[in-house]
Amino acid sequence: MPDALSPDAPKDQWRRWARAVRAEQPDVSTPVTAALQAFLTELSARRVLAYRALSGEPDVSALSGDFELLAPRARFRPEPRLTLHPWDSATELSRFGALQPPADAPQVPLDVVDAILLPGLAFDRAGVRLGYGGGFYDRLLPAFRGVTVGVIQHALLVPELPREPHDLPVHWLVTERGAQATV
Numbered sequence: 001m002p003d004a005l006s007p008d009a010p011k012d013q014w015r016r017w018a019r020a021v022r023a024e025q026p027d028v029s030t031p032v033t034a035a036l037q038a039f040l041t042e043l044s045a046r047r048v049l050a051y052r053a054l055s056g057e058p059d060v061s062a063l064s065g066d067f068e069l070l071a072p073r074a075r076f077r078p079e080p081r082l083t084l085h086p087w088d089s090a091t092e093l094s095r096f097g098a099l100q101p102p103a104d105a106p107q108v109p110l111d112v113v114d115a116i117l118l119p120g121l122a123f124d125r126a127g128v129r130l131g132y133g134g135g136f137y138d139r140l141l142p143a144f145r146g147v148t149v150g151v152i153q154h155a156l157l158v159p160e161l162p163r164e165p166h167d168l169p170v171h172w173l174v175t176e177r178g179a180q181a182t183v
Contacts, residue, residue, distance in 0.1 A: 004017065004158045004159070005017055007124075007159075007160040007161060007162055007163075008162070009162065010162070011130065011133070011162055014121070014122065014130050014161060014162065015121055015130065015132075015133070017122075018121035018122040018130060018156055019056075019121065021122075021155055021156055022056040022121070022153065022155075022156060023056065024155075025056070025153045025155055025156075027058075027059075028058055028153050028154075028175070028176035029053075029058045029059040029060070029062075030062075031176040031177075032058040032060070032151060032153075032174060032175065032176050033058070033059075033060055033062045033063060035174050035175070035176070035177075035178045035179055036060060036063060036117065036149070036151070036174050036179075037063060037066055038179075039149070039172070039174060039178075039179040040063070040066075040067060040115060041066070043114070043115065043147060044114075045067060045114040045115040045147070046067060046068055046114055047067070047068045047070065047108075047112055047113050047114050048063065048067045048068070048069055048070065048113070048114060048115045048116070048117060049069075049070045049071075049072060049084055049113050049115070049116040049117065050063065050069045050070065050071065050087065050117045051071075051072065051098070051117060051118070051119045051151075052071055052090050052098040052099040052100065053098065053119070054096065054097055054098050054119070055097070057119045057151075058119075058151055058152070058153065058176075060117055060151060061087075064087055064088075068087075069087035070084045070085060070086065070087060070108050070113065071084075071085050071086070071087050071089065071090035071099070071100065071101055072084060072085075072100070072136070072140075073085055073094075073100045073101045073103070073105070074094060074095075074096070074100065074134065074136050075103075079139075080134065080135065080136060080139065081136065081139050081140070082136045082137070082139070082140045083101075083107050084107060084108040084109070084110060084113065085101035085105040085106060085107060085108060086101070086105070086106065086108065089101040089102070089105040089106070096132070096134075110140070110143055110144055111145075113144070113146055114146050114147065115146055115147040115148070115149055116137075116140075116141070116144060116146065116147075116148050116149065117149050117151050118137055118148060118149065118150050118151065118170055119151055119152075120150060120151075120152055120156075121156065122152065122156040122157070122158055122161060123150040123152045123156070123157055123158075123161070123170070123173055124157070124158050124159060124160050124161040125157065125158075125159060125160075125173075125182065125183050126160070126163075126169050126182055126183055127148075127150060127169030127170040127171065127172075127173065127182030128160075128161045128163045128167050128169050129150055129161075129167065129169075129170060130161050130162075135166070138166045138167065138168070141168045142168065147171050147172065148168075148170040148171050148172070149170060149171070149172045149173070149174055149179075150170040150172070150173045150174070150182075151173075151174050152173065152174075152175055153175060153176065154175040154176055154177050157173060157175060169182055170182060
């Protein structure tokens with residue numbers, strides 16, 4: 001596994017590093033989902049914005065039996081943003097390669113969501129997320145008042161990532177080793 005980079009390295013270098021590390025990781029979806037199920041139950045979360053996994057990301061879809069999951073749709077006009085929709089409405093392939101709801105799927109307001117599960121290429125121990133570069137979650141999170149949870153393989157949890165002013169750290173991190181509060 002390649003050594004982690006300096007936090008001063010550009011995000012594009014971090015993304016290349018994270019993709020290389022992720023390519024070497026086994027599927028940890030089952031233990032990650034078990035940890036999330038226990039954690040979200042303890043929080044009394046009911047409505048959860050999840051994500052439809054891309055290749056290499058922990059698949060959290062098994063949570064749909066225990067929680068009311070919502071799926072995001074990336075929209076680009078009039079400005080880039082995420083809209084929230086019922087989980088089962090995610091039936092079309094997005095330009096990113098994950099299932100998403102169609103444009104006309106019913107929308108769910110952010111203020112009824114208890115927790116957001118965020119995927120990422122890497123997270124640091126302070127909860128800073130290395131995303132894919134679109135900024136969709138960066139635009140969504142400032143208006144959210146619930147619990148944010150970074151979902152990642154333990155091998156992609158690093159001491160420190162580059163952080164920009166718009167980067168909002170998550171409150172919790174969940175890996176195949178369990179849930180931990182960010183520092």
